[in-house]
Amino acid sequence: xxxxxxxxxxxxxxxxxxxxxxxxxxxxxxxxxxxxxxxxxxxxxxxxxxxxxxxxxxxxxxxxxxxxxxxxxxxxxxxxxxxxxxxxxxxxxxxxxxxxxxxxxxxxxxxxxxxxxxxxxxxxxxxxxxxxxxxxxxxxxxxxxxxxxxxxxxxxxxxxxxxxxxxxxxxxxxxxxxxxxxxxxxxxxxxxxxxxxxxxxxxxxxxxxxxxxxxxxxxxxxxxxxxxxxxxxxxxxxxxxxxxxxxxxxxxxxxxxxxxxxxxxxxxxxxxxxxxxxxxxxxxxxxxxxxxxxxxxxxxxxxxxxxxxxxxxxxxxxxxxxxxxxxxxxxxxxxxxxxxxxxxxxxxxxxxxxxxxxxxxxxxx
Amino acid sequence: xxxxxxxxxxxxxxxxxxxxxxxxxxxxxxxxxxxxxxxxxxxxxxxxxxxxxxxxxxxxxxxxxxxxxxxxxxxxxxxxxxxxxxxxxxxxxxxxxxxxxxxxxxxxxxxxxxxxxxxxxxxxxxxxxxxxxxxxxxxxxxxxxxxxxxxxxxxxxxxxxxxxxxxxxxxxxxxxxxxxxxxxxxxxxxxxxxxxxxxxxxxxxxxxxxxxxxxxxxxxxxxxxxxxxxxxxxxxxxxxxxxxxxxxxxxxxxxxxxxxxxxxxxxxxxxxxxxxxxxxxxxxxxxxxxxxxxxxxxxxxxxxxxxxxxxxxxxxxxxxxxxxxxxxxxxxxxxxxxxxxxxxxxxxxxxxxxxxxxxxxxxxx
Ligand SMILES: CC(C)[C@H](C(=O)O)[C@@H](O)C(=O)O
Ligand SMILES: CC(C)[C@H](C(=O)O)[C@@H](O)C(=O)O
Numbered sequence: 001x002x003x004x005x006x007x008x009x010x011x012x013x014x015x016x017x018x019x020x021x022x023x024x025x026x027x028x029x030x031x032x033x034x035x036x037x038x039x040x041x042x043x044x045x046x047x048x049x050x051x052x053x054x055x056x057x058x059x060x061x062x063x064x065x066x067x068x069x070x071x072x073x074x075x076x077x078x079x080x081x082x083x084x085x086x087x088x089x090x091x092x093x094x095x096x097x098x099x100x101x102x103x104x105x106x107x108x109x110x111x112x113x114x115x116x117x118x119x120x121x122x123x124x125x126x127x128x129x130x131x132x133x134x135x136x137x138x139x140x141x142x143x144x145x146x147x148x149x150x151x152x153x154x155x156x157x158x159x160x161x162x163x164x165x166x167x168x169x170x171x172x173x174x175x176x177x178x179x180x181x182x183x184x185x186x187x188x189x190x191x192x193x194x195x196x197x198x199x200x201x202x203x204x205x206x207x208x209x210x211x212x213x214x215x216x217x218x219x220x221x222x223x224x225x226x227x228x229x230x231x232x233x234x235x236x237x238x239x240x241x242x243x244x245x246x247x248x249x250x251x252x253x254x255x256x257x258x259x260x261x262x263x264x265x266x267x268x269x270x271x272x273x274x275x276x277x278x279x280x281x282x283x284x285x286x287x288x289x290x291x292x293x294x295x296x297x298x299x300x301x302x303x304x305x306x307x308x309x310x311x312x313x314x315x316x317x318x319x320x321x322x323x324x325x326x327x328x329x330x331x332x333x334x335x336x337x338x339x340x341x342x343x344x345x346x347x348x349x350x351x352x353x354x355x356x357x358x359x360x361x362x363x364x365x
Numbered sequence: 366x367x368x369x370x371x372x373x374x375x376x377x378x379x380x381x382x383x384x385x386x387x388x389x390x391x392x393x394x395x396x397x398x399x400x401x402x403x404x405x406x407x408x409x410x411x412x413x414x415x416x417x418x419x420x421x422x423x424x425x426x427x428x429x430x431x432x433x434x435x436x437x438x439x440x441x442x443x444x445x446x447x448x449x450x451x452x453x454x455x456x457x458x459x460x461x462x463x464x465x466x467x468x469x470x471x472x473x474x475x476x477x478x479x480x481x482x483x484x485x486x487x488x489x490x491x492x493x494x495x496x497x498x499x500x501x502x503x504x505x506x507x508x509x510x511x512x513x514x515x516x517x518x519x520x521x522x523x524x525x526x527x528x529x530x531x532x533x534x535x536x537x538x539x540x541x542x543x544x545x546x547x548x549x550x551x552x553x554x555x556x557x558x559x560x561x562x563x564x565x566x567x568x569x570x571x572x573x574x575x576x577x578x579x580x581x582x583x584x585x586x587x588x589x590x591x592x593x594x595x596x597x598x599x600x601x602x603x604x605x606x607x608x609x610x611x612x613x614x615x616x617x618x619x620x621x622x623x624x625x626x627x628x629x630x631x632x633x634x635x636x637x638x639x640x641x642x643x644x645x646x647x648x649x650x651x652x653x654x655x656x657x658x659x660x661x662x663x664x665x666x667x668x669x670x671x672x673x674x675x676x677x678x679x680x681x682x683x684x685x686x687x688x689x690x691x692x693x694x695x696x697x698x699x700x701x702x703x704x705x706x707x708x709x710x711x712x713x714x715x716x717x718x719x720x721x722x723x724x725x726x727x728x729x730x
Contacts, residue, residue, distance in 0.1 A: 088560060120598060144525070148563060152532075156531055157531070158532075159531075159563045159568075160527060161527075162527055163526040166521055195441070195453065196612075197506060201524065202522055202523075229619055247561075250561075251590060254591045255594045255597075255598055258595040258599050
């Protein structure tokens, strides 16, 4: 059995608590001989800043590059609101994405049947919802230069951010979306603002040409990002795979996650290109939810998104799809039994702490 | 009685149909002696392109500058998908905004009680919802330079858009938001992505300093635009006034509109600075909904958003608040009577065409 090297980066807020449940699961899998993982720990975000004055240390970046996959908790919190821009907690995450070339961010928005009532949307609108948002993660306004604030004198400053996309960046993310669609319901919706942005014009053009050249069997639709957002709220089931840029993807995937009522359950995967020699790809797995500083340290956090993120690692990095299926089934069974952390509590459900939820899932496994 | 000069720009799709109902209302107000309006007609968007090869003619721009207010329908449609970028339908609207200095876009998201069930959200989440989104409209990524697509050779192109904000642009839109909040529930939520964008850092800093210097009596809250979007979907009633940049405002105001179930009802106002001498401000009023080419020409469109946009003109440009109140009451009464256009039909409601709806509202007035 191959041994897989994981770097665990719990980060801030509820990160360490939910990561503890992944550690518990890994320990159990190793002990049962169901898989073999070797783990290292590292610091990222505010935790790294407090320890080293940087949002991630060079040593941890080196470990990240050597790992088969990174399991990431969450970063940020009001404690670090005043730290210099370059070492703010988010910078650690952004550096990992950029330096490891993790250009493809996969964010499933799935409505767990047991949780449909937790949605602010009507049950019939979200029940059975299963969307995959494919967000470009290493380009766009997140990384484009210039990115500056200049003092113009007279008490005036000017801030500039730059949205940049090259053809190849759009091509490779489009391929990820089309490939995923082929294993799903065979439909891709591409979103941009081509009526206002030149990057939207190029995005639309490149996605269309990848489609025509390589994926004619998949249905492709284009929507403007603003009306796409509206459709997401009104008719979410019209979507299968959505592909969009870094900033629109940030907004739209969060909104999609919220629709499902399952924010505390949703994982994400950030993938690099497949290496031509090793056939491996760099990968980072993280829950969609943030560091939730308001509930940190109280045992209230829902560990399921962190566990399903590890499940995505099983599937996408380690070819352990069958094990991932079992994990999903165990989670579904525990939810069906009525055990709930505070964020998903319902009438008649049994309250569970972070640890109790993690333990129950392993027991079910 | 002062005579007010209006430029009517119906535009494309359902624009002309819904504008016809505004004309009917204006004719009635003039005839009854309740107000005095002089109107001119112009072309914008695809309609202008078809007539002149430009998305708005110089002659109509001159009329726009001379008018006391512009009443705008909607632009765009698949018919003009292939036209050159510079003369696409949206360019006409963008030029009006920029050349007239209409920096403040006010988009109320109100849930009409009679329509709460038309929302995809649960009634209790949206009933009574009343948010005002204040979107910056002449800056940001919409207008920043460079805005280009460059051929890099090797089959690669590079697209660039630039997000630019200066201190004064953020100050003036913040003041609009704070002033509105004082007449409402006294709370402003500012949204940006300061954790990723330098313009977000400056936005946050400037809004905070305007607050501290001039509006300490108003409650100010900051949210990241992505979690702000999530909160909009999950807890919309936490908001009173939201102030945000051009692109986030585009997305968030559309989503907020959709939440209410009242998209076909929602108006918007785009306002310039108050002239120091005349005390007037340039203004354009338009429905939040688009040109809906799929239902154009069928008499299916809901004219209410266009009529409430005219109502905003009464209020913000002509100090005819009492008349605007009467218009709102007439619309509420007609809805309560069960008359509905197709977009807002409900069990037991009486179907109405665009014209029937417009006539019923005037009759009620
Ligand atoms: C933490 C932040 C930098 C990040 C982003 O904006 O990408 C987060 O919102 C996300 O979506 O992963
Ligand atoms: C038509 C388009 C250019 C416009 C925009 O993006 O601003 C529209 O979506 C709006 O919100 O008014």
